[in-house]
Amino acid sequence: MAQATVRNPLFARLYTRLSGGAEKKGAAAHRDENLAGLRGRVIEIGAGNGLNFRHYPAEVQKVVAVEPEPYLRARAREAAATASVPVTVVDGTADRLPGKEGEFDAAIASLVLCTVPDPPAALAEARRVLRPGGELRFYEHVRARDARRARWQDRLARRIWPTVGGGCHPNRDTEGAIAAAGFEVEVARRFEFRPGPCMGVVAPHVIGVARRR
Numbered sequence: 001m002a003q004a005t006v007r008n009p010l011f012a013r014l015y016t017r018l019s020g021g022a023e024k025k026g027a028a029a030h031r032d033e034n035l036a037g038l039r040g041r042v043i044e045i046g047a048g049n050g051l052n053f054r055h056y057p058a059e060v061q062k063v064v065a066v067e068p069e070p071y072l073r074a075r076a077r078e079a080a081a082t083a084s085v086p087v088t089v090v091d092g093t094a095d096r097l098p099g100k101e102g103e104f105d106a107a108i109a110s111l112v113l114c115t116v117p118d119p120p121a122a123l124a125e126a127r128r129v130l131r132p133g134g135e136l137r138f139y140e141h142v143r144a145r146d147a148r149r150a151r152w153q154d155r156l157a158r159r160i161w162p163t164v165g166g167g168c169h170p171n172r173d174t175e176g177a178i179a180a181a182g183f184e185v186e187v188a189r190r191f192e193f194r195p196g197p198c199m200g201v202v203a204p205h206v207i208g209v210a211r212r213r
Helices: 009-035 070-080 119-129 147-157 160-164 174-180
Strands: 040-045 060-066 087-090 104-110 130-141 183-192 204-212
Touching: 009 070, 009 104, 009 130, 009 204, 040 119, 070 087, 104 119, 119 130, 119 174, 130 174, 147 160, 174 183, 174 204
Parallel strands: 040 060, 040 104, 060 087, 104 130
Antiparallel strands: 130 204, 183 204
16 A cells, blocks of 8 residues: 655755754653663654654564654665664554554654644554554654744644644644553653753653553
């Protein structure tokens, strides 16, 4: 089945160029926190340029990393070559994941649910490919709890931020969407993270664990 083409060539190159700085300022530690204790078969949704790969614990048997953007997918394949666990990078979109029902022990969403066109469809797919009781690990920037900041995010989300951010919508209630998709949120740590200037709109973050009911 053919996959939809997702091309954001300018954003993909900019993200690859700047993401290393964000890792040094704290994002790498966030990835360690998000992936700690994983084991078994894992599917990663929107792997980007493969920044998660070196953070997977040795107990992970295999990772299927899905990335639809060609430039980022090529960078992810380079990262997979030196990963500490077996990683296969494939073309695909969040709403049509490769894998049979119940095939994976865990699904990973890192800074991607802000960007997918249809979050409920993406989360339904994640639930489909997870075994009963399987984990969804999420590390995302999310809608602010403060009403004034949330309104600011809403204004930027109408056009400006998705245009400059490769489709990113900074005002999504991702934690609520996960719960609505049939997951039980077990852990959700909210925090502020601004790795660079002009990043206040995406400063509210959450790291958490949800389990397929």
